[in-house]
Amino acid sequence: MSARAVFLDRDGTLIEEVGYLDRKERVELYPWTIDALRALNRANFHTVMVTNQSGVARGFFSEAVVDDVHAHIAALLESGGARLDAYYYCPHHPDGKITQYAVRCDCRKPARGLVDRAVRELGIDPAQSFVVGDRWLDVELARAVGARGILVRTGYGLTEEMRPRESLAADAVVDNLIAAVSWILGSVG
Numbered sequence: 001m002s003a004r005a006v007f008l009d010r011d012g013t014l015i016e017e018v019g020y021l022d023r024k025e026r027v028e029l030y031p032w033t034i035d036a037l038r039a040l041n042r043a044n045f046h047t048v049m050v051t052n053q054s055g056v057a058r059g060f061f062s063e064a065v066v067d068d069v070h071a072h073i074a075a076l077l078e079s080g081g082a083r084l085d086a087y088y089y090c091p092h093h094p095d096g097k098i099t100q101y102a103v104r105c106d107c108r109k110p111a112r113g114l115v116d117r118a119v120r121e122l123g124i125d126p127a128q129s130f131v132v133g134d135r136w137l138d139v140e141l142a143r144a145v146g147a148r149g150i151l152v153r154t155g156y157g158l159t160e161e162m163r164p165r166e167s168l169a170a171d172a173v174v175d176n177l178i179a180a181v182s183w184i185l186g187s188v189g
């Protein structure tokens with residue numbers, strides 16, 4: 001049986017949006033992030049971070065820095081009894097400065113590559129899954145893979161909400177991640 005997952009954007013969804021995050025010291029979880037993840041962990045959802053980190057392609061920071069930031073997030077979560085099952089990111093951007101990352105890839109959201117990786121590596125069924133993020137591209141990703149998409153108003157979410165996209169509707173628009181988790185748990189009964 002395939003597993004269900006909640007795919008979680010990082011910046012503006014799990015942690016404060018601070019622009020290009022180049023040091024782990026700048027990581028700030030939202031006050032509700034640990035509770036939200038614990039609820040998903042208890043409900044047997046796989047929790048998978050999916051984040052665009054074009055700062056790598058642009059030469060602002062290395063993949064080692066991204067890994068360091070994610071190890072730090074994992075430690076913060078663990079100290080609160082919560083966990084993410086996987087940390088997936090896209091380091092690419094077509095206009096990047098670093099040649100090896102300056103490609104038109106299949107994993108930069110809203111492209112579906114990171115979700116496809118979770119299908120392969122974790123046996124996730126996207127049709128039973130959700131995407132939560134603060135950008136329309138997160139909702140587009142949900143549409144692309146047949147998952148349900150929730151826009152949160154943290155990060156860029158409020159601005160995004162005020163600029164609706166033609167023929168792209170979220171399944172829900174909610175204040176923050178904990179509200180998104182309530183919506184998800186309510187919708188699966």
Ligand SMILES: [Mg+2]
Nearest residue numbers: 009011012134
């Ligand atoms: Mg974001």
Ligand SMILES: [Zn+2]
Nearest residue numbers: 090092105107
């Ligand atoms: Zn990519």
